[in-house]
Amino acid sequence: MSAIAIMCSGGDSSGMNPAVKKFVDYAYDKNLTPYLIYDGLEGLIDGEIKEAKHEDVSGIIHLGGTIIRTSRSKRFFEAKYRQNAYENLQKYNIEKLVVLGGNGSFKAMDVFCSEFDISFVGIPSTIDNDISGTDYCLGVDTALNVIKNALDDIRDTSSSFKRAFVIETMGRDCGYLALISAITSGAEICIIPEIKYDLKSLQKRLRQEIEDGRAYLIAIVAEGTESTDTIKQWIQTDLGFEARDIVLGHIQRGGSPSVYDRLMAFEYVAFSIDRLLEKDKVNEIIVYKNSQFDFLHIKDIANKIYKIDDRLLKLVSKMTH
Amino acid sequence: MSAIAIMCSGGDSSGMNPAVKKFVDYAYDKNLTPYLIYDGLEGLIDGEIKEAKHEDVSGIIHLGGTIIRTSRSKRFFEAKYRQNAYENLQKYNIEKLVVLGGNGSFKAMDVFCSEFDISFVGIPSTIDNDISGTDYCLGVDTALNVIKNALDDIRDTSSSFKRAFVIETMGRDCGYLALISAITSGAEICIIPEIKYDLKSLQKRLRQEIEDGRAYLIAIVAEGTESTDTIKQWIQTDLGFEARDIVLGHIQRGGSPSVYDRLMAFEYVAFSIDRLLEKDKVNEIIVYKNSQFDFLHIKDIANKIYKIDDRLLKLVSKMTH
Amino acid sequence: MSAIAIMCSGGDSSGMNPAVKKFVDYAYDKNLTPYLIYDGLEGLIDGEIKEAKHEDVSGIIHLGGTIIRTSRSKRFFEAKYRQNAYENLQKYNIEKLVVLGGNGSFKAMDVFCSEFDISFVGIPSTIDNDISGTDYCLGVDTALNVIKNALDDIRDTSSSFKRAFVIETMGRDCGYLALISAITSGAEICIIPEIKYDLKSLQKRLRQEIEDGRAYLIAIVAEGTESTDTIKQWIQTDLGFEARDIVLGHIQRGGSPSVYDRLMAFEYVAFSIDRLLEKDKVNEIIVYKNSQFDFLHIKDIANKIYKIDDRLLKLVSKMTH
């Protein structure tokens, strides 16, 4: 039987465990021997590779995070460690890899594939949803629902105390989490990297609403804008509302994978394995675009910036200026 | 200001409340006067119509069901009651309607629109996901996640007691809920109207697994197959496993709307209102196909059967025979 | 090091996993060698006994059910199988047992302890909360919150459709689950074994409320009353309300253990182990009464009927007649 391995790399996201589970099941269906690489690129360098049995992945579908763990690796930038990694794979005759990660991990894998006789398919997996070329990154739906639950809870307490809350979501360059959360939770303010905000016009509108009886305020701020404190201060001084900030942080990475993330995990993995079996050499990222799966080279993805749909940006315009 | 009204009809689904909320907000944005029709077609006949203020719909985004309620109506099949309905709308100068419902409700509205000077856009809203022409019906994602939570819980208790569970999901002619739930919860058996099941071959595979130590079994059965009891008896007599059945029933209609349902509700409503403003006479259903919104006439939808994607049917084949 | 073992018996309940986890940790703290007995009395007869390492019980605190599984055993009523069981324990020098279960299991253990040189402490663990002498049985709080979540969801859909729901909870002889659920979810009707219901007077009150505009009805019925169907028919014919029934079934056994069940599990286990270390021969049940832990003999428990506090029965009187 031919060998195939799966690895997680970079920040973890909910949906990785269903992907690992499906990987093992589907590999057996295709008469492949599945291997798990633990601890991401660090583990690949150190040879943490294990043949997977069904029981290794039973009962993990509903768990957040990833049981094979993940990492960020500086060593992998050095040729000698990539050589180590390759030799580790050779021991098990592994030439095909499925890698769950983001742009950084995919670039590293691109270098690795160019140097060695390795095929790889990357599955976009990051709650930031910031990968160009795909409509969906694994983990986003779960993260959004985790944020939603927090926001629904916060609104209850917020409306009990005539208080404003400034909620910081993850999202370095991409405001997707903040934007969708603001729309779907009915926030009053939304600050994201994609839209220049205008406190003057916001102030005018909100002061009127406060005069008319508004008893609470929710502002959603994307981490990457670094403006959580600014907004909090502004609400206190210019709107005269007591304000508290909540940094959601890594809570957003957890949570039992949603149905959508489980289904996307299964489909991503099945298509990725099929691709690795169809072609001799693969160095691609699987993407989901307009309800279709497709494969792109990393150079078509990594140097472009993910652009949020104008339709969605319009929905949030009232919350930014 | 021009008048516009919203109504729910048929079975309720989670996502209706966010739709009602967005309807009111968006109507005001467009300088329309929004009206709420309570209790569906029954309420339309009886004149339960009320102008909506922002506060009527505040704090409802996170609630399942629909605060304006819904109904099934036999009276609406009679011309005299449709006449009543029309006269009630005329009192408020309402000529434009957004209706959340399924095929039955849309057919009734089609008749109504043909008889009277009324424009209507139907928004597919049913947890059965059985409407042809659209990839998504409002409420399905929430229903799937409610089922998921129940299944995750059941698996815990199932694996504690060497026991089989037969779970019946909603779905009269369409096995979508059962199929996706079976895939994403890792069930062993899935019985849906779309696939003929073969207990002989299932038995062969499962007996082997039981011999190898399988300690529990989960079967997902779509209501429409009427085979919950058959499967339960078969598991007990032919597989020798103690089996219990659980009919999830109306629990599936409840639950706080998921992020996806909230977002789809908002988009469906915004596009529907835009459509009603653009054209003089509208008698259409809004559909979501390959990530795009479109509008179809009821005759293009109602007489066709919703077909589940072959890709998904393949994922479940091992659980049916 | 002295040996000690833990076993689950009878129906599983959420809280058993935290108890198993604490058992292992606390045993090591006390310099004991902990053993896990799998599959309850059946496993005890068949010698499914395993020394426990910390890693066997890591990551299980938040799981419902029990990873060491449970069973009901007819064989244990026969002396020869109890002999087997004793010999299995002797192989590991196990003379001390902690058993999570209900009255039936405790009676069996009482016989076993009388015949052999075995000490045992029973921890009341059953979602029925029907064990006399203790204010709390492990798993009840989680079960109640699982039911609560279902009821909150059902109320959303119920109030959307002018509909009645009859919800059947577990509880053979004891209506505790139904009673607390009815009180805390604001049901209109509650049918439990402890109180004779009177449909005549209920009808009078509810008809008035329906006339005054009541749009939905929730009835909670304890399984043991066998009156789910009666109540459903009565609502339809005498109250003129469309009614649906939902049998919650084994969903009630699942669910991640609540904080209260985790804490009670820890305390029950720690006190039980302490007791087994303090005395040479123990044949007792640990009980929790007025916020204090105590130990009773099975004869003080098994032949008495658990009586729900009058204070609670009074809270529900309006829902029964």
Next chain:
Amino acid sequence: MSAIAIMCSGGDSSGMNPAVKKFVDYAYDKNLTPYLIYDGLEGLIDGEIKEAKHEDVSGIIHLGGTIIRTSRSKRFFEAKYRQNAYENLQKYNIEKLVVLGGNGSFKAMDVFCSEFDISFVGIPSTIDNDISGTDYCLGVDTALNVIKNALDDIRDTSSSFKRAFVIETMGRDCGYLALISAITSGAEICIIPEIKYDLKSLQKRLRQEIEDGRAYLIAIVAEGTESTDTIKQWIQTDLGFEARDIVLGHIQRGGSPSVYDRLMAFEYVAFSIDRLLEKDKVNEIIVYKNSQFDFLHIKDIANKIYKIDDRLLKLVSKMTH
């Protein structure tokens, strides 16, 4: 009919809404006219008082926070504003008050009752669980379960990345939330005001565990110790683990009331109203001690410090030194 009013004061807690609901229902049962005082003492001063109908409180049992809102009031320290407050109550002939709050609010009410012909019962309601004389404060169980859910999620992501998390819970002078959360989530470190921590001995134990393969660390820190940052830095520098901190903040105040909080809310309210009806002048706090309800004067409560049970402190000792 005699008049009676309810008010929330100080920080909100989940359980206040079920209390308000029960207050209205029970008042009607007792032939009293129930009034709602909005916005706490501030609203009392400003006359925000409204007679309550059943429909004002329908559908609120499952909501966190409080629909009648709450506040902290500096004005109430001045005699003239208390005079206003009294006159507002006189307008409605209200002489009996139920107040949900903490020590600060009860002290203010004690002054008010001494000055005017007002009876009041205080119901301990604060998630800090820091009120002496009672085993339970309304909202604590819900807060603990909200924290539990967050911790279960964080553990998933934590174990995916060889990472430490420092979680800060609420609790100014009382470490109850942190302590129970640490115990029931299986944390490795717990820092609370009640116990002096010793990093030296913790370091010794944890370094050993890290050498033995520990892949993640969870530390729970009570806000009042102001040591979140210290612990985070210590983990990074002395344990060599990448560490992140998460301040749970006001998320802890939200969440749908748990079954226990709903039940305690109902019982607290029923006993409080009974007390106000039985005696001519009441100036007391209702407490729950060893499963019994009792009434104490504020002076027996306010000047004592709430002491966490030694039994619980012992359970956490390994996590502090």
